[in-house]
Amino acid sequence: MAARVAGDQVWLTILEASRRSGLSEPTLRYYEQIGLIGPVPRDPSSGHRRYDAAAMDVLDSLGCLRSAGLRVEDLRRYLDLLARGDAAAAEQRELFDHHADRLEAEIERLTLRLEYLRLKARLWDARDRGDTAAAQGLIPRLVGLIERF
Known part of the structure; x- marks a missing residue:
């Protein structure tokens, strides 16, 4: 089914809302539930x-925030703070700073794992070529990385 127009309002189906927001259909149903x-x-x-457009504005925001790793309880807090407007600006900043810090730490862990895998590939490449010195x-670099895990 395609979007329907009623008066000036455009109404999207759950499939269209899912595609636009990046949230699955079951997730949309769950968020409503x-x-x-x-x-x-x-x-x-x-x-x-x-x-409608207003619901899609909310779903677009929730889809972006969910893809950034916010949990449902954080999404709920965001919406509660959003309803308070600028009076909750400091709390919104804290919410996003906290999640940005968490995401940054996760990126650092992933970067470390990536470096480890690249070094392991180079190690096995050197062994495949018979380059014992390389x-x-x-090995010391790999051990150093392991100690940082």
């Missing part, structure tokens, strides 16, 4: 969910 998003209007003839030279 737990009250993260308000009740979604239904098409009177089919009973299917129809998402292989032996990589």
Whole structure:
């Protein structure tokens, strides 16, 4: 089904809302069930969910935040703070700073793992070529990385 127009309003199906927001259809249903998003209007003839522009603005934000690693409880907090507007600006900043710090630490861990795998590949390449000196030279670097895990 395609988006429907009623008056000036465009209504999206759950499939279209899912594709646009990056959130799966079950996730959209779940977010409605737990009250993260308000009740979604239904098409009177089919009973299917129809998402309007306001709902899509919220879902687009939630999709971005979810892809950045925020958990459902953090999404709920974000929406609660958003409803308070600028009065909650400091709390919003803290919420995003906290998650940015967490994401930065995760990136550092992933970078370390990536470096380890690249060194292991170089080690086995050196062994494949019979270059014992190169292989032996990589071992201290690998051990150093392992100690940082």
